[in-house]
Amino acid sequence: MPSVHTDKAFEADLRELREKLLAMGAKVEALIADSMRALMERDTPLAEEVTSGDKEVNRLEVEIDDACRRILALRQPAASDLRLITTALKIVTDLERIGDLAVNIAERAKDLNQVPPLKPYVDIPRLSDLALQQVKKALDAFVSSDAAKAEEVLKADDHLDALYLKIFNELLGFMMEDSKNIRRATALMFIAKHLERIGDHATNVAEMVVYMVRGTDIRHPRSRNLPSGS
């Protein structure tokens, strides 16, 4: 039986892990918001900050992986604690990838900022808001071990997919209309695709949270692949 001291040290380790994951989540959310502001407000210096800010996310990933391995080696957790650690190891991969996608959006914003805007952006910021909400909610579900909240994230993913498809088809229309629109519309198409992918990563996280809490794996009952425009 572990001593009280060991239990306390273990709990401190887990608390630190949760805090690091929240810090990484907050940083990633800020990168998404900043990459969109860089696009909406045509702010190229801000786009460059996103690229450098992503380094912090990458550093946090390495730190969290190390923390997980240290806990596994020293504390040999079982049952729900083990599920928490192995889930954390996988969740950081999704968060890191979201950071990369924010950088991709910022890079596209930089290109777009050099030419006149194609049109006022309406649906793209809506898609970005939805994606950001999904990431926040999935991380909340993780830190509070709330499977019901994680399931809300899974349900809401269809809205993102539908909005992405609407944007995709609208941009296709702009491209058909005038070949001068093609380059800008393509860039916006990729931005929309990146936002839709951020939503998919939130879904991944949510699926893992349901597993972590309930101990049953619900991954892959549904396809994350769209029939078209994906």
Next chain:
Amino acid sequence: MPSVHTDKAFEADLRELREKLLAMGAKVEALIADSMRALMERDTPLAEEVTSGDKEVNRLEVEIDDACRRILALRQPAASDLRLITTALKIVTDLERIGDLAVNIAERAKDLNQVPPLKPYVDIPRLSDLALQQVKKALDAFVSSDAAKAEEVLKADDHLDALYLKIFNELLGFMMEDSKNIRRATALMFIAKHLERIGDHATNVAEMVVYMVRGTDIRHPRSRNLPSGS
């Protein structure tokens, strides 16, 4: 000190884990190859097989995750064994995602098979071959714990990125030339993007293998984000 029996049982567990990962890798490689054949040979039934084949990949991910957690709980591995298990947990996430990307390619192929081809495909199958090689090599590096081979994967990623950019710009040219090309060129652009992303996942795996073997984390020294066309 663990008994000989425990050692043997542990080794059997690790061997089984490696075998399952190789099976998952082989399945994923087959999906990439089939999705490209579905495109090149305009074979819609084959594209549909990719979608159903991906279910096998998803099933393997869940199995491997379970196997990793079981080993962690029962064997409490340390040092290099612990790194092997935690790496496996993260690698399957990349493999699963590669399976999803193959499905996305197959879905695009189905759309493209309904209309006359835009042009003979030359660079896209080259990109696909490169991506497939990268996945194979990264997995070989994992099962043989070969850091030098993993580093070859990291170096070769630039070739994929360059070829992707060439394809992207060529397709942009087709779109500018004739608005009738836009829909098909967009679909091909996304296929190329998916192949480039498959290469990125191989890079992720390779980075983790270097860490696993050397015990030092080399992730994130370089950006996986392209300056444009990404």
